[in-house]
Amino acid sequence: SYELTQPPSVSVSPGQTASITCSGDKLGDTYVSWYQQKSGQSPVVVIYQDNKRPSGIPERFSGSNSGNTATLTISGTPAMDEADYYCQAWDNNVAVFGGGTKLTVL
Amino acid sequence: EVQLVQSGAEVKKPGESLKISCKSSGFDFATSWIGWVRQMPGKGLEWMGFVFPGDSDTRYSPSFQGQVTISADKSMNTAYLQWTRLKASDTAMYYCARRLGPGDPFDYWGQGTQVTVSS
Numbered sequence: 001s002y003e004l005t006q007p008p009s010v011s012v013s014p015g016q017t018a019s020i021t022c023s024g025d026k027l028g029d030t031y032v033s034w035y036q037q038k039s040g041q042s043p044v045v046v047i048y049q050d051n052k053r054p055s056g057i058p059e060r061f062s063g064s065n066s067g068n069t070a071t072l073t074i075s076g077t078p079a080m081d082e083a084d085y086y087c088q089a090w091d092n093n094v095a096v097f098g099g100g101t102k103l104t105v106l
Numbered sequence: 107e108v109q110l111v112q113s114g115a116e117v118k119k120p121g122e123s124l125k126i127s128c129k130s131s132g133f134d135f136a137t138s139w140i141g142w143v144r145q146m147p148g149k150g151l152e153w154m155g156f157v158f159p160g161d162s163d164t165r166y167s168p169s170f171q172g173q174v175t176i177s178a179d180k181s182m183n184t185a186y187l188q189w190t191r192l193k194a195s196d197t198a199m200y201y202c203a204r205r206l207g208p209g210d211p212f213d214y215w216g217q218g219t220q221v222t223v224s225s
Contacts (some may be wrong), residue, residue, distance in 0.1 A: 007107070035151070042217055088153075097151040098150075100151070
């Protein structure tokens with residue numbers, strides 16, 4: 001079965017840029033979405049179709065996807081972005097989530 | 107306003123059956139895919155499957171095929187997730203989420219239903 005690999009944790013200082021990677025075989029050949037999940041809340045999509053932001057998502061969130069790696073970038077990271085982040089892709093109409101990355105802002 | 111409202115928390119014993127629901131409003135339920143996602147305590151998101159209420163087409167993750175049943179009643183704008191015999195390992199938070207079509211994300215999520223299975 002298809003697998004997506006994320007680093008378990010990433011740390012960033014407030015105001016700096018955070019990058020979270022997601023790796024999978026030929027991942028660049030499919031669309032990737034990214035979800036933010038804060039403690040005790042439902043997930044929220046922050047990036048879809050590799051690099052599109054839904055309405056209401058701040059411009060500091062951006063995405064890219066090429067080769068075997070997709071990347072979520074958060075510019076000028078505020079403390080409020082501390083959360084778990086999950087990548088998601090499709091494999092033969094089966095949704096696959098990455099294992100999640102805990103972003104710590106400190 | 108798009109809304110997915112899930113049924114309340116459940117506490118069940120091993121071997122019991124259960125059906126939880128996800129009532130949708132604010133969009134064309136029949137032409138969207140409604141998926142279910144499991145999150146075990148302290149763990150990540152796992153896609154279980156989804157249903158297309160328009161024709162009841164249903165797809166399952168291989169990990170959940172045969173373990174649960176996903177269905178929908180388009181007259182009620184409601185999707186369901188069902189177990190016939192619960193196990194302690196089914197203890198988790200379950201989310202429903204909407205996808206419009208191929209290449210689209212899960213753009214709206216329910217608030218989650220906590221299922222606890224314990225003797």
